[in-house]
Amino acid sequence: MIKKTSITLAGLALLLSQNLYAAPLRVAADPVPHAEILAYVKKIDPKLDLSIVQMSGGGINPNELLASGDVDANYFQHLPYLKDQEKALGKKFAVVAAVHIEPLGIYSHKYKSLAELPVGATIAVPDNASNLSRALRLLQDKGVLKLNATGDSTSTLLTQADIIDNTKKIKIIPVDSPQIPRSLDDVDAAVINGNYALEAGLVPARDALGLESAKNNPYANLLVTRPELVNDPRIQELAKDLTSPQVAEFIRKTYQGSVIPVAGPSHD
Structure with missing residues (x-):
């Protein structure tokens, strides 16, 4: 048996x-x-x-x-x-x-360059911890603000409390990531994940005012x-x-x- x-x-x-x-x-x-x-x-x-x-x-x-x-x-x-x-x-x-x-990108329906952003401009960013940190690093890389950024970008998560220089008094507005493209008309600019940008008909390589580098991207x-x-x-x-x-x-x-x-x- x-x-x-x-x-x-x-x-x-x-x-x-x-x-x-x-x-x-x-x-x-x-x-x-x-x-x-x-x-x-x-x-x-x-x-x-x-x-x-x-x-x-x-x-x-x-x-x-x-x-x-x-x-x-x-x-x-x-x-x-x-x-x-x-x-x-x-x-x-x-x-x-x-x-x-x-690549994460910065988009606007109101301005054609980041230099045009006015004092007190509003910028929507993803509200989850990892992509919020990523968005803040992108804004720093493009000269919008300055961070107290130390450590590896994937292990050290940054928040608005890490902003140490915000000359234009930019207002950061966390928004649920899939909803950010819909908020473009309500803010001066927005940091949008690539997949949601594509779904909204944006072409990151063409439409982004600032785009995350692909080199050594984690x-x-x-x-x-x-x-x-x-x-x-x-x-x-x-x-x-x-x-x-x-x-x-x-x-x-x-x-x-x-x-x-x-x-x-x-x-x-």
Whole structure:
């Protein structure tokens, strides 16, 4: 009896190994550019049955979906945000690949240069800790204000309390990230994440008054899963696809510098 059971289990293992992609791989992603990039992966790798769950900034947290098992992976966030989420949710996630960078940008419907910003200008920035810190560093890099900035940009999170020189008396207004493009008419300028800028019809490489440098940028967008799924063949296949030269070329041609591919995978 034991021998027959062993054979049955071995046969099942062989069957599974021959049909690795029988179950769809459910991946939560922002519509632009993440879901668009995943749609391209579906086209070039049809044997990987991808089920793309698009997130539209409606209050659903892709990391909560991942932690609860409602999706198998997500693709929308950078490492500082992920670390902040792990603390907030009390969960541990696994980075499988670093795929692309979306440079953070400063935009305005009222002014054509940062030099035109008046005294007392209002600037909307993301309200979550990691992107608020990132936005403040960008404003400093572009000469809008000065920070008491020390340490690595991904491990040292800055707040408005770190502003030490604000000659123009700029008013920083934290806003929920997906809502910032809609607030452009109500403020003098806004710091917007690349994906939300693209969704709003902005072209970061063309429209931003100031754009984050891609060189040595620590904010690459990641493919993330649960620790127990890291070696799942479907996850590994998707990571291989997302970091392939073919997908990198698609990103370069499609987004023309507004989204920049990362050279290769990153296992953190």
